[in-house]
Amino acid sequence: MNGTMNLLIGLAMGLSLVALASSRLPSVIRAAAFQGMILGTLPLLLEETFHGLVVAVAIGTILVKGFIIPNLLRRALRAANIDREVEPLLGFVPSLLLGAAATIGAAALASELPLRPEHARSLLVPGAFATVVCGFILLIARTKAISQVCGYLILENGIYLFGLLLINTTPLLVEAGILLDLTVAVFVIGIIVDRIQREFDTLDTRKLNSLRE
């Protein structure tokens, strides 16, 4: 069980690096979506017995993170007729190196933190931290609004991964909160992206700096 999980988490970590290295927006979106789907299946692996609510969470996550949001993003991409190139503030290679460094750092940090015996051999904690940091790098190092949304998605994925630690004990309200909020957040972001497009004729957030000192 743990082996499969670690494999999937490793895959998810790899996908964040893929997102960092992608030079085209659709592949970034695809990486994020695939990562979301992988994470969606994890709750099923955690439980010995299939709890109804857990199944619902898993299906919901897969649907939202894997299909709805990527579709929304693709729609925005098409509707706005955006140039599909990712314009990085920080080059791909440095981003990738940073992402790798972050992964190693996250693993190191995770080994500092005490874990319960059942989590001790799992990649959950380092995976979560690494994904969060990769999300941050995408948020900081990319100029296009859509790639930032993807960064934010990856960040949320990392947090979700971490939340799996608590899935047994905490009421699922927290998880439901993520799904709900994430959906609405991206929905709103989508609208705004749409509006930005209309107002500024570009999705380049570098143009969004009329509010300044």
Added chain:
Amino acid sequence: MTPGWLLLIAGVGLVTGIFSAFKSPRAWLAVTLVGAVAAFAAAVWMLASGAVWDWQPDFVIGGEMLHLQLDGISAFFLVLLSVLGGAGTLYSSEYWNDKNHPASAPPGRAWWNGLLLNMGFVLLCANGLHFLIVWEIFTVCAYFLVSLERQRREARAAGWLYLAASHVAMICLFAFFALLAARTGSWELGPMREHSGLASLFWLALVGFGIKAGIFPLHIWLPSAHANAPSHVSAIMSGMAIKMGIYGLVRFTGWLPAPDSAGWVVATLGVISAVLGVAFALGQHDLKRLLAYHSVENIGIILIGLGFAMIAASHGNPVWGQLALAGALLHVWNHGLFKALLFLGAGSVLHATGTREMSRLGGLWRAMPWTASLFALGATAITGLPPLNGFVSEWLIYLGLFDAVSAHGPAAYAAICAAVFLGVTGALALACFVKVCGVVFLGLPRGKIAEHVHECGWRMRLPMLVLGAACVAIGLAPILFWPALATAAATWQPALAGANILPSAPLVALGAFHLALAALVILAAIFLWRRVQCNGVSRAGTWDCGYAAPTPRMQYTAGSFAGIITGWFAWILRPEQHAHLPKEIFPARSDFAEHTPETVLESVIEPAGSLVMRVSAAVRRLQHGRVQSYIFYLLLGLAALAILAVMGGAK
């Protein structure tokens, strides 16, 4: 009728004045004057009886019980406040009336009453929190009064500078009172001399109150505020508002223990303020700015007295300390009276001519004999010349200093310096006021402005007469005012209460001498006048050594007059000169102009300010609108937080 009721009448009068300020100027005038008279009566009552009026109603404001107290020191200052307040009220009813200033006169009246009311409350408050509250409200009222002419850029700038400097003072007082409350566990004020942990708080009080008082390096706000305010406001600011700083220092040096070096520092600051204040005054060409610098000078004189009184108090109560204290306190009154008189006179000149530039005035005595003679009286008084009041207080301080010297105590060396500098200050002030009186009122009118002047009306003249009469009265009969002085001095440090210092300062003899001198001066003047009339008078132009066509423009100007002395002080005055001197055989038009900058403000404060602004500009560039960087800042904050959390052994 008890002091409490009188104070109530005063308060009610001033408050109703605020409300009637907008509707009925006459009602305002009446109730405000009634308030001033009532406050005066209450203060005189307390000074005469030597008792303390203490009122603690069951009434909470801001979480603290109201506690008002009128003791010797506060009554002493309240007398001055009520006299100047009353005089300024009457004066402003003509000077700043609705006809000339339709927009600013009504709010001006309201702020005026607010100022008087809150200064009165500062004197009465015996609770630190309430002291701070009314102190700040009085500052704000003064700010709105200084910048009453809001359409003038200089008035606004002067007002802001005042507000900013006052806020620095406020911050110091914030810290002072909060520390006091934290260390004593209560906001109640009162004597706590044995609480030796409070001594170091003196420095905060010195800066806080010192800014208000206009001690030399902290005086930066004072010249422009006094120059740009309406003259009745300048009078109350210079006569009373800066004295509130002195009140604070006197009050808290009396109530709290002071560090050993406090007296020395105060006296040193006093000497610096006195000499440099008058030096800067000499460099001014703006009548009101010049008077403003004399406030710095006189605050210096007061501080010399106070400083030596503190030194004496820390060395066990020698009589010379009491002399210095009495001199300082009397100088508070005196300076309030003659400075207000001078500012009101300057206001009258400004009212008549529309300019404060001395180089455009001259020969005003013809059109404004009352103003000219009352101004001359004030000038004589502020120069500290007998037989007027300025001399009496300086004389007391001198006696204290001389006794300190002959006592051969540790303060003797300092007293030598202080006495010599006090003498120098007196001589410089004399030079300065000869210049003012001569340039503004004597000689011939310098420009067209001075040709259409008119004397002010009785409502402006009467306050000046009252103030002038007070100056003369204190000068001629100082002994009458001695009980008030003794009560206030005894309240400062009860240890000083026992000794009678009149043998060391024979005020009766001095008063008699002054009286005789005044009588003789008048007699001699009349005698000589009649002799001249008897011998016959013929009129001719001023003899100009043979020059055929003298014009008023050839008169000595204020700048040339002060040139010798400002040359001695050029190291600090740093005058800016613009000269086109005649060169050729047939010289072209030439001119020479000299301007004395605000050295402390322009060479210290402004560079420091622009440094801060450069830092601010650099930091503000970080908010450049790029959201990526903003998220990066967030990450940096997170990292800093993590380091901070792990630091300090959070294992």
Added chain:
Amino acid sequence: MTIALDIFLRLAVWLLLAPLLPGIINKVKAWVAGRRGPPVLQLYFDLAKLWRKGVVLSTAVSPMHILGPAMAWVAIIAAALLLPVGPAGASLSFRGDALLFVYLLAFARFCIALAALDTGSAFEGMGVAREVSYAVLAEAAIITALLTLCVQSGSVSLATMLAPSAGAGAALLAAGLFGVLLAENCRVPFDDPNTHLELTMIHEVMVLDHSGPPLAAILHGASLKLLIFAVLLTEAVLPLGKLSLLQAIGALVALVFVVAIVIGLVESLLARLAFRRVPLLLTTAFLFCLFALLVAWKGGMP
């Protein structure tokens, strides 16, 4: 009643003797220059003549032009009354009168200066500017001198301050006070009372426009001031308190006479200083007084 008589008599002596001093000085100057010179009593004649003369007033002046000299004259007389005459003491004496004495002279200066500025003439402005500026330094010197006397005697009353012997610093104090005397009374090397080049004068230029009785008041006041300073100098240096009354008065008169002669000699032998050197000389006088103070301080240490 006796006090009134006392005051009256002293007043008469002061007023009558004062104009003698300039006469002596002029005689000495004439003698050094090999001239016969004006009579010693010349100033008396001048004053009498001026007192009877009519007055020419500038069209610019205010009443201050006439009142000023009168007030200054009274102030100088009042100062004279505070000054003790040897062991006879002063008619009016109280603690702190030394300071009153200094400030009375300042008051006189104030009045004369205003009366001068009244004419609106550039020359008189110049003179007043110089007068009040140099007075600053003279004031510092004279306050220091008073402090010296105060340290020596432990008193702040002229009558007792001037009684004891001057002690070790006498010579220094004499030098300092002599400098102040020359400056305050506008003698060479600070000023030249005889010159008629307006640009170079201090005191004389201030009274250019005065005439008749006011001028008489000014001249008489000036001579009285000179006498006051001479007496002050003498008493500050000489231990008059130790002598009997007659001896003391004799010594006083003799020394005042000597002072007058020295002034005359100085005026004959020295040239007037350039104006920018004047502060230097006055500072020197101040320093003499200060050193005298330090000497007295050390001497007075218990």
Added chain:
Amino acid sequence: MKEIFLIAIPLLAAGAAFAWPGERTRPWLLPAAGGLHAMLALWLLVNPPVLAADAWFGFDPLARAVLPMVSLLFFVCSIYGVAYLQIRPERKNRIFVTALLVMLGLLSLALQAQNLGLLWVAAEATTLVTVPLLHFNGTARAFEASWKYLLIGGTGIALSLLGSFCLGYASLHSGGNGNLNFTALVAQGASLTRPWLITAWVLLLAGYGTKMGLAPMHTWKPDAYGEAPGMVGALLAGGTTTMAFVAILRVKQVVDAAGAGAMTERTLLAFGLFSMLVAALFLLGTPDFKRMLAYSSVEHMGILAVGAALGGAGIWAALFHVWTNGLTKGALFLSAGNIRRAAGAQTDDKVAGMAWRSPASARIFVVGILAVTAFPPFGVFFSELKIILATFQTNNTFAATAFLGCLLFAFFGMTRLVFAIVDGRPRAAARKTNERFPELPGIIVPPLLFLALSLWLGLATPSLLREAWTAAARLLIPTP
């Protein structure tokens, strides 16, 4: 269970507003719901209900100490809102009114939440519901502001979720049963696993600090406050930030109970002072008077953080400051909104002489600035004085010095800008139109009400409130 109506009333009203057909009558729902809410909140303030032991939300002492302020703030703003929406008929108000009411409901929920998870959900939902409020004006600048608000605020709120998980794991690791109720967490006390606890604190402080606007996470604030309508700014500055502050206080309670009080105090003090410093530096030079209010808000958040770092007396003073700052800011934002409309611009190179163009608003603005810069007798003076007193009582002389220095520079910056806008000659373009901005009672009375409230809070702090703050402080710092 009356406290549930604090949440239900606004949400029901929001539903009604969404369905309401009349564009002109819909705004009246705001004061109606706001008034009911305020009455209920005040009633609960006077009669605090007993809190059920395991309740997910409830009117506990901390909610009692701050919620009535938010309610009052909303009520007065809603009065303003009616007049404001009437003078802006060109914008459809369905979403605006609905979102405002939802926001009130969510704020009531978040302030009452007794569970870490529920608190987070409410906070996140508040973030989302703010977005339509921010771009009510529909300008390009408003969209930019909303975008930044959402991205930075979203990141912050994500961090706080991660922090919540860490705290949950700390509880789980030390043998807890996964109950994230604050009482349960506090009960675990020192047994909470230390490294997770610290990680949780760092993330939660950064996350809710972003929401609150502590530097350097404050960057969304000037943009959002600068572009939002005045009343939204007031609600953000007085309501949302209060919610974030309360969240931090609640977490601090848990971390303190676990014995890491020194760390929470150190970090809060450092971030509080840093925020004040940054705000002071920005205030010195900013030319835009609405952004100025945002920096002032950053400064006051710093003050709150400093207060929270100073133990019981400090927390008491900070709760006091929540009231005084929130209500005084209300007057400032509303009058600044009026001035902004009257002038048509918001920087000092375009705006001057507003004392003539909109005299009442300009006067309220000046008085409000003096009030917010701690001039007595307004409330902020008293609360800041209490905080300074607390710094001295805890011997934090350095903190006191830095605190006072920052106050001073902030004062310089703010008065400079405000007087430049209020006084002076109106700019040439503005002079040409020469018409006065119609200052209807509906947009003048609410800010005046705020000033009156601020005055009343300072001069005559009701003993009821004092007692409520004391109870809250005692809840957070049990040992005095």
